[in-house]
Amino acid sequence: MRVLLTGIPSYLQRTVAGVSGSEVRHKPYFDEVRTKKDLIDQVRKIANTGNYLIGEGAAHALRGHDVTYVPFWHLANSRNSDDVYEHFNEEFDICVFASANLLRPGYSADLEAEVFEKLKMPVVVMGIGIQRREGLKEKLPAGTLRFLEVLKKKESFFLTRGYFTAEFLREQGMKSVRPTGCPSLFFAPNEMKRSLTALANPELAAAQKIAFGGYLGSVADTIVDAHALLKPDSLASYVVQDEVVAYNLSLPGEDDAPVYDRASGRITGQTEYKHSEKWQRKHELLVFFDTNHWRSWVSSRDLCFGRRFHGCIIGMQAGVPSLMIAVDDRMREMLEFIGFPYMEAAIWNREADRKTYLANFLSKIDSQAVIDRYSACEANFRTALAHVGL
Missing domain, CATH: 3.40.50 (Rossmann fold)
Known part of the structure; x- marks a missing residue:
């Protein structure tokens, strides 16, 4: 053909x-x-x-x-x-x-x-x-x-x-x-299944090497998530997808100013965005233009967590446990079809003790049922x- x-x-x-x-x-x-x-x-x-x-x-x-x-x-x-x-x-x-x-x-x-x-x-x-x-x-x-x-x-x-x-x-x-x-x-089904198996582990709620994704420049949700899950001396790693063109995450300075380290995928230049002053953790912003580079980096994480569908799917393709927070109808349609565990943003956002809530959520995942659904x-x-x- x-x-x-x-x-x-x-x-x-x-x-x-x-x-x-x-x-x-x-x-x-x-x-x-x-x-x-x-x-x-x-x-x-x-x-x-x-x-x-x-x-x-x-x-x-x-x-x-x-x-x-x-x-x-x-x-x-x-x-x-x-x-x-x-x-x-x-x-x-x-x-x-x-x-x-x-x-x-x-x-x-x-x-x-x-x-x-x-x-x-x-x-x-x-x-x-x-x-x-x-x-x-x-x-x-x-x-x-x-x-x-x-x-x-x-x-x-x-x-x-x-x-x-x-x-x-x-x-x-x-x-x-x-x-x-x-x-x-369906790009990497074996790794997806490995990720789903590893997700049913309440100890992941204490993970400190987390790949975060969300909407920096628009809302402070991911910053709040990082504070809830990470210890004060941890490094919050956030992966940018479209924020520099869609959500007012700006890079002040001249167009020819060096702002990116391609080896690490890290944005090295100064950034400005709404709610950035709320950070109480060390943090880094990364962006990847090669999915193999992205998967390689995310394979070093213990957990992918956040409000971006493909920001978590890339983690699953690397075999890393990944959990999404559904924020809109697009995510819900895709997640409900494939049967992956997910949390509703409205519920997660109002939880006072998020780490305990996350541990309880992970402890109730039926890995085999989820994998059977994925295989079908x-x-x-x-x-x-x-x-x-x-």
Whole structure:
């Protein structure tokens, strides 16, 4: 099967030097990330470094096939060239579009509608999900409605992040819809199971080497979590995903000022963000532009803990016990589908003795039941791929 893979990319898209027709040229190196401008530009290219896990999971699921990753921007920029699309339609048998929060009020999928109208091949939309489900039917932008109409008229398959998205798409008239979860969940199944087994351990509530994730620059929740779980002399390690472009975590100084140590992944420059004055622990901010580097670092932690889905999934891919705090409908849909243990933010935030609460929560996890559920979801994902010839 000759597969055109597009949409959310893996970190390997950082080596793309250019595209001509269906030929993608790669550099033999990654662009250096050292200065303030370098760091912000690299985050802006992917919007959220957690997205790298989605693209990586989608690509890994297609191994064994003849796969070419074509950046979506090239497909969009070429949409007025019939010659380019004729070449695509001759070169590939199927298109896989790695997706995430495409169904949301604030995003109109006009470009996606135009691109898929010109691709004369079956399309698999992998990992599609909903953001802000309340009133979505009335608020869905015209471009997204057109995107759905285009796919309704051709051979298309939707592999959704969960049940709610699947039901929504069926209501919109999509015929081949199957909830499968985010493709990042099945990148490293053995390590995921090891992580789930290790999570059922109340002693983790006393762990001091924790990878935290959340929304620095917006709310102080993660700072409060670190104070509740870490001893005064511990180091709080926080992994940044999109805060420098979405949540007002700023790097004061000139664009060419050195702010990043790529060997450690640590932000070395000065940072400014709301609630930073509340810190009562030593802390470090890290950001990773290579998922292997990220997994390598997180493998040294005893626990991944926080309010970011992929910030915890990367820990699970490294075999590290990871526990998420669900903060929105996106996380709940994905977590409820896959059956991973999680805590509700509203409950966790009001706990007076969080360390004791966490220990009790971990002590009640049925590891085998969770692993059985995960194994069934993995089998479902592989079966869904096989159904479309992948």
